[in-house]
Structures are given as structure tokens and as C-alpha cells.
Amino acid sequence: MTVRTRFAPSPTGYLHIGGVRTALFNWLYARRHGGQFILRIDDTDASRNRAEAVKPILDGFAWLGLDWDEGPTKDGSGDSFGPHAPYFQGQRNDTYIDAAMKLMAAGHAYPDYTTQPEQDARRKAAEMAKRPYVHRGSNRDVPPDENLKQYREKPAPILLKVPAGQAIEFTDLVRDKVVVQSDTIRDPALLRAPGSDGVCRALYSFATVVDEAAFEITHVIRAEEHLSNTPTQILIFQALGVKVPAFAHIPLVQYKNEKMSKRKLPPLSAEEIGKLKACGWTEEEIKSRDDLNIATVAYYRELGYLPAAVINYLVRLGWSLDAESEFIPIETVKQNFSLERVTKAAGNFDSQKLYWLQGEYMKLLPAAEKVERSIPYLKRARLIENELDEKTRSRLLKIVEAAGDRIKLFSDVLTFAAPILKADFEYDPKAVEKRLKAPGAAEVLRGFSEAIQNLDPFDAATTDKALHEFVAAKGLKSADVVHPVRVATTGTQVGFGLFETLEILGKDTVIKRINHSLTLI
RNA sequence: GCCCCUAUCGUCUAGCGGUCCAGGACGUAGCCCUCUCAAGGCUAAAACACGGGUUCGAUUCCCGUUAGGGGUACCA
Secondary structure (H helix, E strand, C coil), X not given: CCCEEEECCCCCCCCEHHHHHHHHHXXXXXXXXXXXXXXXXXXXXXXXXXXXXXXHHXXXXXXXXXXXXXXXXXXXXXXXXXXXCCCEHHHCHHHHHHHHXXXXXXXXXXXXXXXXXXXXXXXXXXXXXXXXCCCCCXXXXXXXXXXXXXXXXXXXXXXXXXXXXXXXEEEECCCEEEEEEHHHCCCCEEECCCXXXXXXXXXXXXXXHHXXXXXXXXXXXXXHHHHHHHHHHHHHHHHHCCCCCEEEEECCEEECCEECCCCCCCCCCHHHHHHHHHCCCCHHHHHHCCCCCCCEHHHHHHHCCCHHHHHHHHHHCCECCCCCCCCCCHHHHHHHCXXXXXXXXXXXXXXXXXXXXXXXXXXXXXXXXXXXXXXXXXXXXXXXXXXXXXXXXXXXXXXXXXXXXXXXXXXXXXXXXXXXXXXXXXXXXXXXXXXXXXXXXXXXXHHHHHHHCCCCCCCHHHHHHHHHHHHHHHCCCHHHHXXXXXXXXXXXXXXXXXXHHHHHHCHHHHHHHHHHHHCCC
């Protein structure tokens, strides 16, 4: 039997990093075993514009390279492809209603007419007595025919009749044996009472089970938060008379030791906003995009992370290949992924380690590709216009080559390119204070400017030689010259090699900038 | 409250009874390299939650305690 796994996001408008990790494990398991990975949209909650909220999720998957074999079409139009279409739960409600009716006819489900105040009172009483509150609905013991009749007259939520005194046991592929007593499980709601449109919509737990069966899912790999739902769902599978799939509950992705949910996340810090601004975002744009936050894939994409790095990081959060491997190419993971090596304990999201991995992946990219892929960032920051002319492209290539491993994110290209490409680059006040206003700096700058006046050619080797001759003649240390020249020509104290910088700028610009810097002293 | 899950350096993890005075990685600190910043090299500090068992022997198995997390909806 082929392995079939699935990921079922609800259309929230953004792709959550924790969700991606779950999807990734499903995808890997399917790929490892030559099976299928299915995407299903869990939109039983009605409301909201679905197509609009699904598109960013599909885009995120496409960016990460997680392809699905069945599910919504990539354009996010709301259509589906695959043998069991549609893959939107919102479009499958009739199936759920049919299933619920069959359960009721078979005596496995019943309508519940218990009022809310009544339930609240019972819950309170149970809590006072320190007993678990296990809801059992009004018509639990009414014969099926009578229930069907009453339901036709007065629709109400349909509940599953949980069998009494039964131990529900299953073997979780990550957690081994889990046992729960049926007497601690409430009768779960399968279908809601009719909504304002008169439709009785399925609840998540029920829709999910009906769909797992319909889509022939063999392995349900999901986050640990669903572990508590599992016994209930097993009961539904059994009542439906279908095969129960294998379950694997993977540990939660935490942030500061709590579930990394969007709700609990603090707003973007000044530092994080600063990073986005460095990418050319305005304060208003950042505020208007509530999908930009440390828990979303979009955030890392905008900052210039590589999908491979994000994937590698997420793979290692809760799974290991062996005792040492950290950098693990996706092909290796696809060939070796196993649920046995998934951790049981929740893990914390560590952005520093992600950043390190990002650097490792970036090192592997040829300079030309870095240039190519940083273009969107350069455009956003208005460092380049719509069309990239050959001259700018070759200058960018030189910048990227000179910057080397200093470029960790695509957005870093901006940091190195800006002082060179922009005519009106800014002088960092601190740098001016420390390097230009230092005693003797002006004299050094004038002298160096003169020393390079007649250099030809003007490349890294010749400026290097000129600087060292200048230093020797004046009895200085090279740092005495390098620092002020760097600040004079780029406005900043940090950057890649000075001689490469000078070469890329060209003699005229260098002299012009040095002269201008002298006016700041 | 009740149900369930979990517990190795700050963080991610290796460990499936002796190989562990616990290994790797990120981060941190120091040194080297060096025109700054990265990168690179070397070094250092840093953990088996606690208490009982089982065993010749427990980080590893069992029980309890503690702590953390998740779930307790006509949310997903």
C-alpha cells in the first residue's frame, strides 16, 4: 500500500513556520517512501475570503519547494486537482452530512438538545467536585429511528456516542503506546446546529476523519496539540467502519517555551523592524503586512533567506540524521527521513541557528547567482531601476565577489552596495567623529589623495601598493590611512577590503569623495 | 480543576544498561589571522530536574515528586 500523507492548513492568509515543519515531515515521509503528499484546506469554520487567504500559503509552499500531489491548484483559485477533489473542506460539507446521518441511523450518533446554561452548570459542578466534566447529550440513549425523526423536526448539533468503559489504545509512531479511557472523553460534536444559512456544518474533528478515509490517508503526521483529539477520532473511524490510519504526533515548535502561535507572539521588535527597513520597507508597509512576523515564512523570505536554509533548519528542529550532521542537503534528508528519529520533546525556535545555516547555504552560491537573486531586494530599496544595465550588473558582481561570505542574506547585498552605488550615500556620524575628525586625519586624506592622483591602472593591487608606499614615506601604520579613507569614501567604518572598494569606485569618485569628506571635518 | 504528553549544556540535539568524569552544533568568552567587519583556525566555560526502586552496574528500564507544555468549544 502506498504511503499517503497530508497537511491541512486552515486559510489564515499566512504560512506559519510551525505549520511548515509539520508539512515538511509529512512531505518527507511521503517522498522517502515513494508515496503521495496531499494538501487539504481546512476551512470548515466558514467566514473569510478563502481564495485570498489560501494563496499566500500555496505561494509559501512553492517557494520552499514542497510540492503536493493532490490538493488545491497552485493559482489559489479555489479549484482542486487529484482523484478525490475537491480538497477544500468547505466544498465537502454534503459528504460530512451524509456520514453523520449514517452514524445516526446506525446508533453511533444522536442530536443533542442540552441547553448551554445546562451544560455550563454541569461543568461547574464537576469542577467543584474535582471530577472531569464529560459531556453526554440529551438523546444519547434514544433509539436511532426516534433520533432521526426528532432531528428532522428540529435539527441540533449531532454528537458521537462514545462507548462506555472502554480503553482506547493506539501506537503513535513517535510516542509509542498511548491509552485513554473512553469515560474521560466527552461525546464530541460532529455537526453544528444549522447556521444562519440553514446549513449544518461539520466540525474539524469529524471532517478530518471523513476526509482521511476518503483520501485514503495512511499516515496522519501532525503536531502534538492534536494528540488529545486522537482517541476521539479513532472512535469516529471505528463508528464509520473504516480503517484507522497510523498516527505520528510530532513535538510542538515553541518560542520561548510556549507554542509558537501568532497570538502569543510579541509585535516586531525595533531590531526586526530595522531589518525590514534595511530591505527598503517603509514603516507603513511593515505595519500593513500582518503576515510579516518571526513566525511566518513570508518574514524570512522578505529578509532574503534561502528556502533551503529554512528547510534544513526546520528539519533539524525535532529530527536528527545522526550525532553530528547539522548541514544536511535535502536529498540526504529525503533518503533518510524516519519518524523513529523524531524527538518527543518540544523544541524552541532559534533564529540564530537558522541564521547560521543561512550563511552556510549562502556560501555555496556563485556570486553571479547572488546578484541575480538579490535584484528584487535592490529594486525595493530603489538602488537600481527597473532594468538592470550591464554596467551596474558587473559592478554588483564585483561588489558581491568582494563581499564574499559577508553576504548572509540577499538583503545584505544592499548594505554593501548602497555606499558604492548611491551618489548621496550617508556618512555615519560616529564614523566621522572617530575616523575623520581624528587628529591628523585630514592631512592623511589629502596626502593619500595626492598619492593616488596619477595611478594607472587604478586597481586593488596598485592602490594597495600606493598606500603602503605612502605609509612608509610618512612613517605611519597602514591602519592610520585605511580607516579614514574607508570612512571618507563609503561613510562607514565597516565593509569589505578597502582596495577592492577603491577599485570598484574608480579613481575619480574616490578623489571626489575624499575631497567632499574634508568639508565635514 | 480534569485528561494527555514531555524532561541531557542558555538553545537544537547524540545517547536506545557498562564504550559517558556524557559527543556534535548554534550562541557566548579568549587567542590566532587581519585595514574594519565577516569568514577561517585553535581553546574555554556550559547539561543527564529530584527521590525511590530494578540490576553486579543506571543518562539509559519502572514508580513517584517536581517542572514545563498541550488539550479541555456548535475553533482548527
